[in-house]
Amino acid sequence: MVVVVVAVITITSSGDVMVVDRLVEETTSDGETSLGRGFLQRLSYSLGSCFFAFQDLSLPNGTPVDTSSPASSSSLLNRLQLDDDLDGETRDLFVTVDDPKKHVCTMETYITYRVTTKTTRAEFDLPEYSVRRRYQDFDWLRNKLEESQPTHLIPPLPEKFVMKGVVDRFSEEFVETRRKALDKFLKRIADHPVLSFNEHFNVFLTAKDLNAYKKQGMALLSKMGESVKYVTGGYKLRSRPLEFAAMGEYLDIFALKLGTIDRIAQRIIKEQLEYLVELREYGPVYSTWGGLEVELGEPLEGVSACIGNCCTALEELSEDMTEDFLPVLREYILYSESMKNVLKKRDQVQAEYEAKLEAVALKKEDRPKVPTDVEKCQDRVECFNADLKADMERWQNSKRQDFRQLLMGMADKNIQYYEKCLTAWESIIPLLQDKPETK
Amino acid sequence: MEDCLLKKIEISVSEAEKRTGRNAVNMQETYTAYLIETRAVESQTEGQCSPVDSLWRRYSEFELLRNYLLVTFPHIVVPPLPEKRAEFVWHKLSADNMDPDFVERRRIGLENFLLRVASHPILCQDKIFYSFLTQEGGWKEMVNETGFQLKADSRLKALSATFRVKNPDKRFTELKHYSDELQSVISHLLRVRARVADRLYGVYKVHGNYGRVFSEWSAIEKEMGDGLQSAGHHMDVYSSSIDDILEEEEHYADQLKEYLFYAEALRAVCRKHELMQYDLEMAAQDLTSKKQQCEELATGTVRTFSLKGMTSKLFGQETPEQREAKIKVLEEQIHEGEEQLKSKNLEGRDFVKTAWADIERFKEQKNRDLKEALISYAVMQISMCKKGIQVWTNAKECFSKM
Numbered sequence: 001m002v003v004v005v006v007a008v009i010t011i012t013s014s015g016d017v018m019v020v021d022r023l024v025e026e027t028t029s030d031g032e033t034s035l036g037r038g039f040l041q042r043l044s045y046s047l048g049s050c051f052f053a054f055q056d057l058s059l060p061n062g063t064p065v066d067t068s069s070p071a072s073s074s075s076l077l078n079r080l081q082l083d084d085d086l087d088g089e090t091r092d093l094f095v096t097v098d099d100p101k102k103h104v105c106t107m108e109t110y111i112t113y114r115v116t117t118k119t120t121r122a123e124f125d126l127p128e129y130s131v132r133r134r135y136q137d138f139d140w141l142r143n144k145l146e147e148s149q150p151t152h153l154i155p156p157l158p159e160k161f162v163m164k165g166v167v168d169r170f171s172e173e174f175v176e177t178r179r180k181a182l183d184k185f186l187k188r189i190a191d192h193p194v195l196s197f198n199e200h201f202n203v204f205l206t207a208k209d210l211n212a213y214k215k216q217g218m219a220l221l222s223k224m225g226e227s228v229k230y231v232t233g234g235y236k237l238r239s240r241p242l243e244f245a246a247m248g249e250y251l252d253i254f255a256l257k258l259g260t261i262d263r264i265a266q267r268i269i270k271e272q273l274e275y276l277v278e279l280r281e282y283g284p285v286y287s288t289w290g291g292l293e294v295e296l297g298e299p300l301e302g303v304s305a306c307i308g309n310c311c312t313a314l315e316e317l318s319e320d321m322t323e324d325f326l327p328v329l330r331e332y333i334l335y336s337e338s339m340k341n342v343l344k345k346r347d348q349v350q351a352e353y354e355a356k357l358e359a360v361a362l363k364k365e366d367r368p369k370v371p372t373d374v375e376k377c378q379d380r381v382e383c384f385n386a387d388l389k390a391d392m393e394r395w396q397n398s399k400r401q402d403f404r405q406l407l408m409g410m411a412d413k414n415i416q417y418y419e420k421c422l423t424a425w426e427s428i429i430p431l432l433q434d435k436p437e438t439k
Numbered sequence: 440m441e442d443c444l445l446k447k448i449e450i451s452v453s454e455a456e457k458r459t460g461r462n463a464v465n466m467q468e469t470y471t472a473y474l475i476e477t478r479a480v481e482s483q484t485e486g487q488c489s490p491v492d493s494l495w496r497r498y499s500e501f502e503l504l505r506n507y508l509l510v511t512f513p514h515i516v517v518p519p520l521p522e523k524r525a526e527f528v529w530h531k532l533s534a535d536n537m538d539p540d541f542v543e544r545r546r547i548g549l550e551n552f553l554l555r556v557a558s559h560p561i562l563c564q565d566k567i568f569y570s571f572l573t574q575e576g577g578w579k580e581m582v583n584e585t586g587f588q589l590k591a592d593s594r595l596k597a598l599s600a601t602f603r604v605k606n607p608d609k610r611f612t613e614l615k616h617y618s619d620e621l622q623s624v625i626s627h628l629l630r631v632r633a634r635v636a637d638r639l640y641g642v643y644k645v646h647g648n649y650g651r652v653f654s655e656w657s658a659i660e661k662e663m664g665d666g667l668q669s670a671g672h673h674m675d676v677y678s679s680s681i682d683d684i685l686e687e688e689e690h691y692a693d694q695l696k697e698y699l700f701y702a703e704a705l706r707a708v709c710r711k712h713e714l715m716q717y718d719l720e721m722a723a724q725d726l727t728s729k730k731q732q733c734e735e736l737a738t739g740t741v742r743t744f745s746l747k748g749m750t751s752k753l754f755g756q757e758t759p760e761q762r763e764a765k766i767k768v769l770e771e772q773i774h775e776g777e778e779q780l781k782s783k784n785l786e787g788r789d790f791v792k793t794a795w796a797d798i799e800r801f802k803e804q805k806n807r808d809l810k811e812a813l814i815s816y817a818v819m820q821i822s823m824c825k826k827g828i829q830v831w832t833n834a835k836e837c838f839s840k841m
């Protein structure tokens with residue numbers, strides 16, 4: 001068996017070497033390697049970061065860096081460029097969250113979910129896994145991902161804290177809503193070309209005893225993760241690149257509009273429930289009246305039953321909106337918030353670089369080479385920008401699909417509600433028109 | 440349609456107009472006048488169009504007409520007028536009598552009233568009714584000259600009769616209970632319906648907010664923008680559609696109200712029966728006691744204790760002549776009483792017969808009308824559902840283009 005290790009490194013003109021990324025691949029027992037699609041994807045991503053970094057790299061004194069090489073950067077990138085959009089046929093990692101179960105212990109009661117993984121990736125020892133995880137574990141995973149991949153957008157988790165007494169943490173509806181959100185969370189990670197290869201993610205999906213692993217505290221931070229972790233804040237940003245400024249502004253308004261939509265949806269549900277209360281009194285009055293009448297008895301009873309059916313349909317509509325619509329809105333508001341944080345971090349990284357650069361320029365030393373730590377800052381900035389930009393594009397795409405689905409779903413539910421009511425009223429017309437037999 | 444006025448003339452209440460005038464205490468008041476148009480039913484000849492006669496009447500004159508009919512035809516279930524003041528309103532609807540929508544619905548109600556009276560086989564033949572439709576001036580004086588107000592039974596007397604009557608016709612007792620319960624259930628229904636309308640209005644109107652926020656959101660989106668914007672427009676359409684829907688439903692409420700008030704008319708007929716029956720029972724009781732008195736005087740035996748009997752025992756008997764005179768008076772009274780009782784009995788039986796015939800007619804009419812009302816209500820609901828499906832389908836299509 002052969003182990004293939006690919007290290008993506010950058011070498012500055014001063015001779016400093018920096019490892020950008022490290023990929024490990026094992027061959028199968030018969031000697032063939034399985035450089036799977038995922039592997040290549042990840043490779044291209046890393047290379048891409050480097051090339052972005054070098055695209056307009058120049059020394060502080062304006063000398064352009066020589067980047068020409070036989071295998072020029074762009075052609076190499078093109079050969080490895082793979083379609084970012086994963087479709088069903090080419091995906092090689094499938095994750096599902098289902099089967100919630102309640103556990104009652106002396107200290108506490110909690111819910112676990114079954115996490116099933118199916119994969120052909122070589123990073124996984126087995127093609128299939130099935131483990132049990134609770135919310136804490138998901139929360140742990142998210143924190144680890146944020147730590148280790150700070151330049152990427154990490155999907156949001158459903159809200160952690162639920163007010164006891166207001167919401168029943170163990171009700172079917174709450175558990176189901178949470179399950180869907182957790183499933184979404186893992187699927188988003190599984191679809192991400194970088195995050196899906198994260199070590200912590202792997203362990204989360206596969207380890208029988210996650211707690212043991214947690215305790216080990218094995219920090220497999222990438223170089224990037226480590227470097228960004230220790231970025232000091234407090235630097236003032238000179239000029240934000242247009243795309244990030246625009247993204248920040250967009251996210252502000254976006255979150256605002258989502259908040260408004262959330263309030264409107266809640267208001268509608270409230271009004272619908274109040275309408276339902278009145279309908280529940282309305283229907284039976286027809287029944288009472290029917291009891292007084294002879295010939296009109298059946299028609300009035302029919303109207304009463306009809307209204308009853310409409311009540312049921314309305315109840316279903318309100319439930320669906322509460323369980324399916326509102327949680328997704330809130331998810332995206334959380335997503336926006338975490339994205340803004342990542343943007344802030346990026347600003348800080350850039351600010352630090354600019355400050356250090358300025359400090360160097362002020363020294364006015366006639367040094368042809370740039371100090372290492374300034375270069376490292378520059379790399380950080382460029383890698384961060386590249387990762388973030390790519391993630392932002394992916395996010396915009398998923399957002400569009402998610403909202404398209406969400407809003408079409410809302411329309412669908414309303415259509416179904418009206419169709420149920422229509423059926424009820426149409427079925428009663430023949431009853432009303434019926435000429436009674438001569439009694 | 441039996442032989443009735445509608446075969447001869449067409450009647451309509453075609454317009455309503457605001458007027459100002461001076462009332463009985465010479466104060467300025469605003470009221471609404473309604474135009475009643477009548478036209479002879481068209482003859483078969485081609486091209487001939489009979490002229491339209493018209494006159495203006497206000498609501499109080501309609502009330503006067505109805506009161507006259509109630510007194511003159513106590514055995515008939517007299518069609519009711521549309522409500523005097525707007526009741527069972529949901530919040531958006533004005534409770535103001537001058538509100539144009541209220542005036543319009545009242546115009547329809549008044550026309551309906553006239554058509555009902557005109558199609559009633561007995562009521563339509565009344566001269567006062569005919570003059571109401573055709574004679575502009577002097578009608579009020581004509582009605583008052585009939586002296587119908589004097590014939591009206593006192594409320595107190597009627598109430599007393601209700602409590603004290605011993606043997607009313609069982610059918611009328613049942614009918615009385617039915618009309619009480621009908622009133623109760625229709626009132627309840629109208630109250631809840633108004634609340635339902637209120638809530639439904641709220642649901643639709645909040646959706647209008649989606650229109651605005653989708654529009655604002657679309658401004659920051661690239662590909663999603665158009666879809667959101669046009670979907671927002673559909674939300675606006677949805678939100679504003681409720682106004683027409685609920686306005687139509689008011690017609691249904693009006694149909695229910697008519698029968699709510701009809702229940703009162705039914706009650707009035709039952710009350711009349713109780714009054715007549717009570718009258719009859721009192722007359723019979725009176726006759727019996729007089730007969731008894733007569734017997735006692737004739738035979739000298741005192742069956743029942745009477746003060747007169749006691750005083751005559753204490754202060755001396757009457758002379759035979761006195762007694763003879765008394766007996767003679769009593770015998771006359773008894774004879775009169777027997778005649779009266781016979782005619783009252785006849786009257787009573789007659790009343791029961793004619794009233795019950797009209798009640799049967801009324802029942803048929805009620806079942807027909809209410810079935811129609813329920814069908815039209817169901818049709819309204821169906822239309823509302825179809826509109827809802829349409830709007831959301833359009834919105835869905837816009838969302839799909841996002």
